[in-house]
Amino acid sequence: MSLPRHVSSKWKKTAALLKDHFLSDFVPETVAMSKISLRTLLKKYGMVYIKPVVGTYGIGVMRVERTESGYQFQVEEQVRTFKNFGDMYASILKNTNKKKYLVQEGIHLLKHKGKRFDLRVMTQYAPNRRWETTGIIGRVAAKNKIVTNYHSGGKILTANRLLARHTGDVESQLKSLSKLGEKAGKAMQKAFPGVYVIGIDVALDQSLRPWILEVNTSPDPYIFRKHPNKSVFKKIMRYADLYPKSEA
Template identity: 25%
Template structure:
């Protein structure tokens, strides 16, 4: 774990920063940096300081540095880097001082409240908070006094938390990313929502990943759907860019009745089961003669069940402070009665593995297999997608033979599983890991900026 230092501001009028004498090993320091702002400074060393540093208030003000807190000390080529400073980019700000990001204020507060545990300084900002002329951002922090607005230099790294695809595709927001990454060489992580079909095409070509993928077709024809039903007994129709289980249909064929059944959630959020004499009748009723150009047909899997209800698994992976993938959270989701998915808003219930598996050996095997699959798939996606991916949420299934199937990968995973009281530690671990990856990228930008440029290409 990185050694953290407590910042203490002084009323000194000079630009002398007092450091512990143990830091003399890093050589002569002539510049101090916070975020992407650099200022000249003088350094003095004291054997009375252990894990604290003294920073003149005047210099702190010029750096837009908070008056207190814990920080990493990063030394490189005569510069002392404080923080680092991580900006969290989003949209949907309000005029409220109590809830500046509306209903998502608590979501962001939970991230910001963890920064000091790893010596980071974090703030949330939107496109309209950027002052391009003087290189500052008027963003929001969260601490013991609640939400506060302050001015910051451009950060060492930006964590993308735009709320949806529509906002993500807004031209003004794309321009913000372009300028900060290209003009200021600031690493930007977790950009872009995944498209299900793009991810499938990417993974099906990788032998490490292909074994976890159900058969999937884009813009399926009726004949393809008929063949899939004959082979797998059921299929799922999913929007390629969907989320939260919206717009999903399960199609089943009864050979005895020569009838088709569709399970879905209607516009009034009621779970429905309908019968049709043919696929043509179903498509006409559900899609009004529109092409399935934005849909995927996915093989139905006979999943393990609890009390007769199908179970799938959400696994969160994150990159840590070393840039390595790790599993930070794992939970089961049991489908609600008559529901087409296990999503919480469809009546699904979150369970721990202990609640699913009474047999310890079965539980250990499931944990091992799900963890292995999640790490392999995280690496495969990361190896084949441009940019810096710091977290992925996977939806997995385990069939009646114990085989693992990957249904979806999400670049900005929801956090509904963390409503379970036994997953509170995992909630903190996964949030903290998202910030730790920002620390990793900030260090890369300081020590090896050429590697970041190569990664972005």
């Protein structure tokens, strides 16, 4: 086994998912950001997210929308409104700090007490050399925030508690998410040999359809310390101990 591999490019990871026939149906339309691509997807979906190709903790993510009076975008807790697209795009560029960005079809996330949430699905290459989903946990955005990341003020809650408000069959939903994680793990390892763990951020829309927003190849396991079932975190760490270690 080679040393664990970290893949930083969101674009490369998205491309790997799109090559898989099963997974491609669960990936929101995602393209490199330009003035033309942003205008096109905004016209098509009404709301999109733009995010840096390389970045962590939701830093730099913006939500862009068409409104009755023009356009608006939000970064952190600040919302800016514009009458025309050109002015908005110029303002967005100032916030990108010359980094490369992606435009992604906007998914309207389910909410918990008025706040958006998504799910982190932790999937690992198990001792039996098969991909196994070892934990699923919910992340609820802080008030007035557009990202759910714990490091950006998000709150950690169990997936069961979050889903119970929206479906009468939580167990079936979790099984589907587990399968999705395992399929994504295989696809990532096929594209990037040396990947042994992934954390996929999954949004559920109003019809409970899952969407893979992002794949992290170095996911933070410690959010699972907040899982009420202590065996979940223990198993995640036990599997992590089996990954090849650097000699440094």
